[in-house]
Amino acid sequence: MKNDFVTIPISDIYLDESIYPRENIDHKRINVFVENLRDNFKFDPIEVQAFPGQKGKYRILDGAHRWSAFKKAGQVEIKAHIMVLNQIDPLLYAAKMAIGPRQLTETETKNTARRAYKNNSRLTAVEIGKAIGRSRQTVDKYIADLRAARLLSLDLKIFHLNQLGIPQERIAKRLDIPQKTLSNHSAKMPELAFWLNGDLSKGFTVPQVAQKHGWPEPLVWSQALKGKDDLSRFSSLYWDLRPWDVWDFKADKRFGDENPEQIPAQVIAHILYFFSSQNDLVFDPMAGSGVCADTCLALNRRCWSFDMNDRPEIRPEIEPYYWDLEGGWEDMPILSAREKPELIIWEPPWFEKNAQGVPEKNISKLSKKDYLQFLETSLLFLKKQFKKNTKLAFINRDYRDYYDCPAYKEDPKKAIFFIDYCKILKQTGWNVTYTILVPLSSEPFEGERGEYMQGKGILSTTGRYVMMAV
Ligand SMILES: C[S@@+](CC[C@H](N)C(=O)[O-])C[C@H]1O[C@@H](n2cnc3c(N)ncnc32)[C@H](O)[C@@H]1O
The missing domain is CATH 3.90.1530.10 (Conserved hypothetical protein from pyrococcus furiosus pfu- 392566-001, ParB domain)
Structure with missing residues (x-):
C-alpha cells in the first residue's frame, strides 16, 4: 500500500x-x-x-x-x-x-x-x-534442487520425531506444516528406513551411513539396532553395563550436542536399562544438549523433550517450553496428551553454575532460597500430574562456594547439598529408592587451577547424583 x-x-x-x-x-x-x-x-x-x-x-x-x-x-x-x-x-x-x-x-x-x-x-x-x-x-x-533438499530434510525431521513417539498434532505444530502434509510425508517413512537398512546390510558402519545420508547418528542407531534387546544394544554401542551404583562415565560424542557439562549418554542408558522397558515413554523437561532423546533412540524408548532454548533446525525434537518461575504450568503440552510418561529424567540447571552468560530467565540465576523453592513447587507439580508409578530420575549436584573460598571458611548458608535435595523430594511426595553417584570430571581442577587450589586450601566438588524416586 x-x-x-x-x-x-x-x-x-x-x-x-x-x-x-x-x-x-x-x-x-x-x-x-x-x-x-x-x-x-x-x-x-x-x-x-x-x-x-x-x-x-x-x-x-x-x-x-x-x-x-x-x-x-x-x-x-x-x-x-x-x-x-x-x-x-x-x-x-x-x-x-x-x-x-x-x-x-x-x-x-x-x-x-x-x-x-x-x-x-x-x-x-x-x-x-x-x-x-x-x-x-x-x-x-x-x-x-532447493525444493528436493527441503523435502528430504522435512521427511527426515518427521521420521526423527515419529521415532521418538511425539504425537502427530505436536509434530505438525513443531514443523509448522498442516496435518494433511504431515500424513503425505508420513507415508514415505518406510521408504526412508528401507534406504538406510539397505546401506547397513551392505556392511556400511552407522557413522558412515549417517554421514552419507546426512542423518543424525542416533537416528541411524535406532534403525541399526531394531529388534535387539537392551543388552545387545549396549554391546553394539561398546558400552559396559555396571550393576552397581557408581556410574563414572565420560560423555559419548555420538549422543547429544557437544557440551562439556552434558550428562554422559551412558548414565542415561543405565537409567533407562534399570528403570524402564523398551517402548516406554520418557519425559525430559529441560533437555539441554538433547542427550536423553538421542540415547532413547538407541535404546528404543520414546522421549518427549522440552527446553526454553529453542533450536528448531538443529534439534526439532526438543519442543520449546519455558517453566515460568511464577508457576502456572498447566499449559505444558505434555499434560493434555492422552499418555503419561513412565519415567521422568530431569537435570535442572545447576544453582549459580555460571551466572554470567546465562539467559535472564534461566533458573540458575535464582537466589538459593528461590532456587530451592522452584525445585519444591515443580517437583510437587510433577508428582501430582503423572501416574502413581511414574519414576523420577532427578539429576543434581552439590554446590559449594569453592571458586575462591578455602575449605575451612566455607559458609554452609551458601551451599546446596545432596541432603537438601533429599528433603525436598520427601516433602513433595517422592520416595527415593536409589542414589547413584555420577561424578563430574575432575579435569577442571588439574594443572594451574589445581595448583592454585592446593596453595589456598580450596576443596572443589565433583559430587553429582542420580536420585531415583517414585
Ligand atoms: C543442566 S541443563 C540440562 C542438561 C541436559 N540434561 C544435558 O545433558 O544436556 C538445564 C537446561 O534447563 C534449561 N532451562 C533453564 N531454565 C529453564 C526454564 N525456566 N524453563 C525451561 N528450561 C529451562 C536450560 O536451557 C538448560 O538447557
Whole structure:
C-alpha cells in the first residue's frame, strides 16, 4: 500500500543486501542521476520499509540508485514512501519494482527466486514468477534442487520425531506444516528406513551411513539396532553395563550436542536399562544438549523433550517450553496428551553454575532460597500430574562456594547439598529408592587451577547424583 511520501534523513536509510535483487550497483547510472540532480531534475520518491528490529531506520525496497546519487551529491534528505508490505515478501517486492526501469539479468532473476524460496519455502512458483516476471515452469527449474533438499530434510525431521513417539498434532505444530502434509510425508517413512537398512546390510558402519545420508547418528542407531534387546544394544554401542551404583562415565560424542557439562549418554542408558522397558515413554523437561532423546533412540524408548532454548533446525525434537518461575504450568503440552510418561529424567540447571552468560530467565540465576523453592513447587507439580508409578530420575549436584573460598571458611548458608535435595523430594511426595553417584570430571581442577587450589586450601566438588524416586 503506497502512502503519501515523507522526507527522511539519508543516514536513516540502508541498502539491505538480503532484500536487494541486483548483483551490483550500477555506478554509471548513479553518476547520471547526480548530474540530473545538479540540473534540478525532480526524482520520484523512493520506497522504503521500516528496518526490522531497528527503530527509526529504513531499508530500500525501490530506488537504490536514486538514494546513492542523493548521498553522492551531498544531500541529507530524500523523499520516500514508507511501505507496509504485510504478507508480501520484501525481496520479491523489490525484484518486481526493479523490473521496470532496468530489467534484472538472468542470473539476478534466478538468484532472487532462489533467495526468496530459501527465506520462505511457503512461497509458490507462481508467486515468485509473478514478482520476477518469469513463468511457473521457469521458477520450478530455478528452485528444483532447493525444493528436493527441503523435502528430504522435512521427511527426515518427521521420521526423527515419529521415532521418538511425539504425537502427530505436536509434530505438525513443531514443523509448522498442516496435518494433511504431515500424513503425505508420513507415508514415505518406510521408504526412508528401507534406504538406510539397505546401506547397513551392505556392511556400511552407522557413522558412515549417517554421514552419507546426512542423518543424525542416533537416528541411524535406532534403525541399526531394531529388534535387539537392551543388552545387545549396549554391546553394539561398546558400552559396559555396571550393576552397581557408581556410574563414572565420560560423555559419548555420538549422543547429544557437544557440551562439556552434558550428562554422559551412558548414565542415561543405565537409567533407562534399570528403570524402564523398551517402548516406554520418557519425559525430559529441560533437555539441554538433547542427550536423553538421542540415547532413547538407541535404546528404543520414546522421549518427549522440552527446553526454553529453542533450536528448531538443529534439534526439532526438543519442543520449546519455558517453566515460568511464577508457576502456572498447566499449559505444558505434555499434560493434555492422552499418555503419561513412565519415567521422568530431569537435570535442572545447576544453582549459580555460571551466572554470567546465562539467559535472564534461566533458573540458575535464582537466589538459593528461590532456587530451592522452584525445585519444591515443580517437583510437587510433577508428582501430582503423572501416574502413581511414574519414576523420577532427578539429576543434581552439590554446590559449594569453592571458586575462591578455602575449605575451612566455607559458609554452609551458601551451599546446596545432596541432603537438601533429599528433603525436598520427601516433602513433595517422592520416595527415593536409589542414589547413584555420577561424578563430574575432575579435569577442571588439574594443572594451574589445581595448583592454585592446593596453595589456598580450596576443596572443589565433583559430587553429582542420580536420585531415583517414585
Ligand atoms: C543442566 S541443563 C540440562 C542438561 C541436559 N540434561 C544435558 O545433558 O544436556 C538445564 C537446561 O534447563 C534449561 N532451562 C533453564 N531454565 C529453564 C526454564 N525456566 N524453563 C525451561 N528450561 C529451562 C536450560 O536451557 C538448560 O538447557
